[in-house]
Amino acid sequence: MNDAVTDHNSPLSLTIATRESRLALWQAEHVQSLLRARGHAIELLGMTTRGDQILDRSLSKVGGKGLFVKELEVALEQGRADLAVHSLKDMPMELPEGFELACVMEREDPRDAWVSSVCADLESLPQDAVIGTSSLRRVVLLRAALERLGRDDVKIEPLRGNLDTRLRKLDEGGYHAIVLAAAGLKRLGLESRIRKVFSPEEMLPAAGQGALGIELRQDRTEVAAALAPLAHRATWLAVAAERAVSRAMGGSCSMPLAAHASWQGEPLTSPLRLDAAWGDPDGRIALVRVHAVASVTGLDAAEALGQQVVELLRQGGATRPADPIAP
Numbered sequence: 306m307n308d309a310v311t312d313h314n315s316p317l318s319l320t321i322a323t324r325e326s327r328l329a330l331w332q333a334e335h336v337q338s339l340l341r342a343r344g345h346a347i348e349l350l351g352m353t354t355r356g357d358q359i360l361d362r363s364l365s366k367v368g369g370k371g372l373f374v375k376e377l378e379v380a381l382e383q384g385r386a387d388l389a390v391h392s393l394k395d396m397p398m399e400l401p402e403g404f405e406l407a408c409v410m411e412r413e414d415p416r417d418a419w420v421s422s423v424c425a426d427l428e429s430l431p432q433d434a435v436i437g438t439s440s441l442r443r444v445v446l447l448r449a450a451l452e453r454l455g456r457d458d459v460k461i462e463p464l465r466g467n468l469d470t471r472l473r474k475l476d477e478g479g480y481h482a483i484v485l486a487a488a489g490l491k492r493l494g495l496e497s498r499i500r501k502v503f504s505p506e507e508m509l510p511a512a513g514q515g516a517l518g519i520e521l522r523q524d525r526t527e528v529a530a531a532l533a534p535l536a537h538r539a540t541w542l543a544v545a546a547e548r549a550v551s552r553a554m555g556g557s558c559s560m561p562l563a564a565h566a567s568w569q570g571e572p573l574t575s576p577l578r579l580d581a582a583w584g585d586p587d588g589r590i591a592l593v594r595v596h597a598v599a600s601v602t603g604l605d606a607a608e609a610l611g612q613q614v615v616e617l618l619r620q621g622g623a624t625r626p627a628d629p630i631a632p
């Protein structure tokens with residue numbers, strides 16, 4: 306890095322590292338076209354990550370979110386790529402030394418969607434039905450909803466793979482219904498597969514769901530400057546509050562944790578409401594669900610709201626994975 310003043314308007318030649326699933330490529334191409342429209346020359350570098358290769362085991366058992374980003378970070382480290390586009394939901398809370406989350410873009414629909422050709426919603430599932438999902442968050446929230454309905458006959462079975470794989474497994478008849486992020490389906494033009502979107506009251510989304518994050522090496526200030534126009538402040542503050550909850554709770558794929566922030570009116574000027582839900586992975590405590598509302602005008606206030614919600618979760622009995630559970 307030299308100390309010369311960077312000309313923020315000068316066109317850059319940049320390479321985006323991306324996973325090769327259809328959704329990851331859509332997201333990388335989306336960023337590519339936005340940057341191209343601003344005069345930059347943008348290439349894509351597609352790569353397969355460990356998370357893409359391991360399809361037979363639940364992600365929570367094999368190492369969590371980092372699995373989808375490590376190879377991309379190595380490409381950034383080695384200078385083979387300049388930026389990596391991620392679903393924010395899949396990004397670890399703590400990035401390795403030298404990397405930063407440089408840009409959060411406007412969020413797509415953050416909600417979860419019910420996909421099924423046999424039944425319109427949870428309420429109309431046939432006896433002994435099978436729902437597919439491998440997300441511990443979705444499992445815990447679905448179990449709570451099924452319990453409310455008195456449906457102890459319904460089974461929840463693991464379902465992994467990228468969006469197309471999961472839809473194919475549904476179509477092959479392995480499940481009566483599956484639950485997926487609405488954002489991914491909409492981005493891939495598969496909105497017609499959505500039978501119903503869950504309200505956050507029914508199925509609270511994961512931290513960052515529906516938002517895209519761009520990761521860079523911290524020393525690439527000229528790249529950060531080129532990305533600045535793509536950032537969406539209302540989304541950034543909302544997901545900062547959500548991610549503060551995940552960070553404090555040690556959030557990973559191995560913990561059923563939901564955190565969802567929504568502006569109560571006009572984004573940025575209205576209060577921000579942050580909801581969180583924590584499920585005991587061992588089923589020893591019932592679901593803990595809390596929320597708080599605050600005026601949030603900057604990152605510090607967003608994180609403070611996150612902290613407030615963490616306190617409420619702890620008061621309700623939520624613990625970090627490493628914390629011993631009181632007898």
Ligand SMILES: NCc1[nH]cc(CCC(=O)O)c1CC(=O)O
Nearest residue numbers: 392394485486488489514515516
């Ligand atoms: N865990 C995989 C993943 N990561 C991001 C999305 C969807 C898009 C998004 O949330 O931005 C999905 C699929 C899903 O959860 O159904």
